[in-house]
Amino acid sequence: MALLKKKNNIQQAVEKKRIAGVRDEKKRVLQKREAGLLLRPVVTEKSAALGASKVIFFVPVSANKVEVARAVEGVYGVKPVAINTVRILGKRKKNKFSRSLGKRSDVKKAIITLPEGSHIDVFENV
Numbered sequence: 001m002a003l004l005k006k007k008n009n010i011q012q013a014v015e016k017k018r019i020a021g022v023r024d025e026k027k028r029v030l031q032k033r034e035a036g037l038l039l040r041p042v043v044t045e046k047s048a049a050l051g052a053s054k055v056i057f058f059v060p061v062s063a064n065k066v067e068v069a070r071a072v073e074g075v076y077g078v079k080p081v082a083i084n085t086v087r088i089l090g091k092r093k094k095n096k097f098s099r100s101l102g103k104r105s106d107v108k109k110a111i112i113t114l115p116e117g118s119h120i121d122v123f124e125n126v
Helices: 002-025 043-047 063-078
Strands: 055-061 082-088 092-094 102-104 109-111
Touching: 043 055, 063 082, 063 109
Parallel strands: none
Antiparallel strands: 055 109, 082 109, 092 102
């Protein structure tokens, strides 16, 4: 009987490995936060001059580099090589008529470096 129990344990171990393999093969689903993380691309002459290997996006101020990398990989299917972020503080402006002081919203730009041979068409329909 001891031999039969060993065989049964081996079969269970093989089944567990098969199930683990299936879980690894499943595609990762985009989370809500990742899907809406890339607000819009920065379409300027300066961003176009960076070349095809770099793309600039506006992202929320609270976003970090890891979240931006996951969002780019999930939306465009390209794993970025590097990500640099720049926070731009909103300018304080005075209203012309009421003379009250206001403030424009802060923004954050993510400069995404792509691997060689891959590109994202941001300037396609501009």
